[in-house]
Amino acid sequence: MRRNQPRSLWQSLVVRIPYAWLAALFVLPFLIVLKISLSQSAIARPPYTPVFDLAAGWHGIRAFFAALSFDNYVLIGSDPIYVLSYLKSVEIAAFSTLILLLVGYPIAYAIARTPRRWQAVLIVLTVLPFWTSLLIRIYAWMNILQRDGPLNQLLVALSIVKEPPVWLSTNTAIFIGVVYSYLPFMVLPLYATLEKLDESLLEAAADLGCPRWKIFWQVTLPLSSSGVIAGALLCFIPIVGEFVIPDLLGGSRSPMIGQTIWMEFFGNKDWPAAAAVAVVLVCLLVAPILVYQHRAMRAVERD
Amino acid sequence: MQSAGSKRGFAPWADPGAWPLLRVEGLSKRFGGFTAVNHLSLDVYEGEFFALLGPSGCGKTTLLRMIAGFERPNTGRIMLDGVDLSPVPPYRRPVNMMFQSYALFPHLNVEANVAFGLRQEGLAKLEIARRVADMLALVKLDSFGRRKPHELSGGQRQRVALARSLVKRPRLLLLDEPMAALDKKLRGETRFELMELQRRLGLTFVIVTHDQSEAMTVADRIAVMDQGRLMQVAPPAEIYEQPNSCWVADFVGDVNLFEGRLGDDGLSVEGTAAGTLRVAAKSPAEPGQVVWVAVRPEKLRIAREQPSAGLDNSVAATVLDIGYLGDSSLYKLRIRDGSQVKAAVANIGGRAAAAPAVDQQVWLSWPPEAAIVLTR
CATH class of the missing domain: 3.40.50.300 (P-loop containing nucleotide triphosphate hydrolases)
Structure with a gap:
């Protein structure tokens, strides 16, 4: 059997490259952030203590570890500004993921049902906005959503509203920006599963007495659940940590967690507190990823 | 008849x-x-x-x-x-259909697949369970109800598809x-x-x-x-x-076709590659019309000697090839105008002692009632 053959040097190297990548660009930075989160803020360079110093020898290392503390985590738990910030992030992410599903599913379904030669064109159109920087597109939305911007002009012209409503610095503006920016991340995985859906299953359901709308709930939706989960996680996780969109479109009264980290880091210059907030965020986000991975593994075993 | x-x-x-x-x-x-x-x-x-x-x-x-x-x-x-x-x-x-691909719902187990059609009718749960169980017993899949389609063999999947399409009667x-x-x-x-x-x-x-x-x-x-x-x-x-x-004669089974013109009595076809051929049933076609005599390969007899003159049709042929199929052998032969004829011989005599071999000269014969006349 192939599997029992000793791997060549080249093979084992190729297998280890992704791990090396992860270690260098995820695990190591995370350990540094973790270390900073256990430090104390100080007016120094870098702006925290203790600093790891091998020159002090064994005694110095012991002093270093003794100086680490969980004070910043206690602070996060006790000050409601952090808890509220987390809650707001999760709330915004959950609600916009739901909107993304409701908007993205029909789009993905329509693309998967168009004649094959048009599908590639439609997919390219879906990802076309990525060709422009996110920052520029969000600035464009700031323009659109201004008090005398195109949206309000249109609404007034159509007599839908009498007084132009305020959009900017509201949660609505955040939802508009998030749903607009993340739509491709929802549409692509949904399209990938819906495109593989066997047409004869839908015919079989109709043949067995199932009307069209029931076929959707009983066959199409259950069979595209892997795409729904993938799309939801692909959107939910980055939206929780989103910084640019709430910072430019939302208000500053109740910040999302990304804004809070930014504030601690650049405003208060409190690197350890910012690091602790970031570590808690990572831990919160690892949970849904693990759930997803568990499901994906089960799906692989099934095939 | x-x-x-x-x-x-x-x-x-x-x-x-x-x-x-x-x-x-x-x-x-x-x-x-x-x-x-x-x-x-x-x-x-x-x-x-x-x-x-x-x-x-x-x-x-x-x-x-x-x-x-x-x-x-x-x-x-x-x-x-x-x-x-x-x-x-x-x-x-x-009307229900059994699909060539079976089209079983991969997210549902065997029972739920079979029950799918009954659930659409809004039948009572007990009634559905009873009919599904009956149907699974009928296709001998009683103990597979909890399996998912991907856990079944091809033959079992086929029977689930059959049960699913039959359960709605x-x-x-x-x-x-x-x-x-x-x-x-x-x-x-x-x-x-x-x-x-x-x-x-x-x-x-x-x-x-x-x-x-x-x-x-x-x-x-x-x-x-x-x-x-x-x-x-x-x-x-x-x-x-x-x-x-x-076309039908050729599509369903093997057939030898001899083209000729129908004789005046309607019981013979003249000018074929095998000469004048007699048939038993009178053809409704006009005498002189172009027709085909169709004979199935298994109705031909192969002999070393020329059959005694009688009502049977006969033609001399050379053995080109023999396909041994176990229960029978398929002979490919050539008759005098160069066209090929197929004859199937049942292997009833063990390893037939006197079976003709390739390149041998043989005689093919068949009774008039073994052939029919086709007009198109």
């Missing part, structure tokens, strides 16, 4: 007073410039096992899909129990190449199981197949199709013994 009727004394098509369960009238279906079904009409009777046989692309699956409601005909209509099905959507037709069951995905041995057994099931449930089956032996085995009547048209509709024995055209 075997050829006139059916295998089981069931022949409602011969009764002019019988009402068909399914009547197809002048049905046509075009896809772009391609005509898949061309002005086709046929009747299927209650309790019948009806086969649509034809080469791939002949329109048989399109016809089936129109009956199920997945395709809309361009012209013509489909009547079931005297009711026009045209305005009825697929999910309201009292359709007025008409459509089977699209139901055995195409099975291996040869299993296919042979499944044919008989399918026939038994059909008789036991007293249902009407319409099966689509490109496998002629499958159609011959299971069907009461076969409709042979080519290029969207019906070539012949008749019981299997009649299709084989009395094909109505060279």
